[in-house]
Amino acid sequence: MRYFVQFSYNGKAYHGWQNQPNAITVQQVLEKAFTTLLRADVSLMGAGRTDAGVHAKQMFAHFEVGEIVDREDLIYKLNSFLPEDIAVQEIFEVLPEAHARFDASERTYEYWVCQEKNPFYTDSAYYVKHPLDISKMNQAADLLLKFKDFECFSKSNTDVHTYLCEIKEASWVQKDKIVVFTITANRFLRNMVRAIVGTLLEVGTGKSTVADVKSIINSKDRSKAGYSVPAKGLYLTRIIYPDTITTKHG
Template sequence: MRYFIKLAYNGKAYHGWQYQPNAISVQETLEKVLFTALQAEIPLVGAGRTDAGVHSSEYFAHFDSKEIEHVDKFIYKLNSLLPEDIAVYNLIEVNDEAHARFNASGRSYEYYVVQQKNPFRFETAHYVKNELDVDKMNLAATTLLDYTDFKCFSKSKTDVHTYNCKIVSAQWVKENDVLVFKITADRFLRNMVRAIVGTLLEIGLSKIPVSRLHEILESRDRQEAGTSVPAKALFLAKIEYPTSILNK
């Protein structure tokens, strides 16, 4: 039987979601716990990579197993075995063809910025001391919706076959004392969100004009875009799936 497992994790201690031969990953940690709980090797297929240090407040992976009875008790057992920085929220029986990565129809990321030194947010938000022009940053963010090729925001060495992504929304919003960049697309390139945020912050600091963003995008050159912001403030916030794959 195939299951989707819904979880969240604080990425500080991990080298991303995906298994790494010489570093600890969320995938490896969860697979070890599943082995203990089910007494069988349980390979996990995640919804996608996250970079080292990036968090996820909603993540999905799928695995195949014999039928799991008493799902609530099973989730409780997993959480009792997992470290404090990983939590399992749900286990969903899905169609045998359902795929956590390939069936995902949309992904949303959030990036957190604080403008005052905050001892309670230093591990999960990026501190920008100088004043930001949020109106300029939002004007620039709307430009992203006019493009599909985002090679200028991708890691230089990557094995992707296309740099095309469809961004459906991108905006900065103020939530109490935190400035949050929210972006949704069908897919993302490695380092893409952090490079976008870094570029928008440079616009907000008046280091580059809003109009310059068109030139950066059309250049397809990573060196033309802004510096990537720290991973610690980035959250994979939501993954969307068609309801059909969740129906048994």
């Protein structure tokens, strides 16, 4: 039977989601917990990959195993077994063909910027001391919705076949000394959000203009875009799936 698991994690201690040789990852730790408790080899397919140090407030993966009789009990045992920085919220049955990665219709990320030195945000936000022009940053963010090709924000030498993404939301909101960028799209390229944030921060500090951002996107050249901001401020916050993954239609 195929199941989805919903979970969250603080990415500080991990080299991203996906299994890698000689590095501890979230996938590795979760698979070990499932395999130990279910006494069967469990392989997880995640909704996507997050880079080293990136956090997830909501993440999904699918796996196959015999019938789970008491899902609530399994969730309790998993959370007791897992380290404090990974938590499981839900396990639910899906159709045999449901896929955690390919069936996701949209994903949302947040990036947190702290405008003052704050020990409570040292590991969870990017400290930027320079004043930021939020209005201009939002003007630049609005431009993203008018484009489809984001090669300029993609990590170099990746194996992607297309740089096309449909961005549905991109905006900055200031909450006291914390500035939060929220972006929603059907898919994201590797390092895309961190490169976008770095580019928009340069607009906010006056190093570049809103018009520059339009030129950067049209250039399709990563070297013309802004720097990649640190992973610690990035959060995967929401993944949307169609209801049909759990409903049989005749």
